[in-house]
Amino acid sequence: MSVLKVIEVLSNSEKSWEDATKKAVKHASKSVKNIRSVYVQDQSASVSDGDVTEYRVNLKITFEVN
Structure with a gap:
């Protein structure tokens, strides 16, 4: 039987x-091992002068606990 844990992570990109x-x-995998899946819970973007300047995501990362 496997035990899975879920963490919530926020990230952004231009x-x-x-x-x-x-x-x-990639950043989470530096400290969290055995990542199994990622679920994009929410997306948003920042806008300046009519242009999208930054994309944001709210993720749930599932990983197996040893």
Whole structure:
């Protein structure tokens, strides 16, 4: 039987929501091992002068506990 844990992570990127998600997983994997999945719970963006300047994601990362 496996035990799984879920943490909530916020991330941002100037490129895209996808990039923000990848950055969050890469950063979390430095201290969290056995990451199994990521669920994008929410997306938002900052706008300045009619242009999107920053993409933001709120993620739930699931990992296996040893």
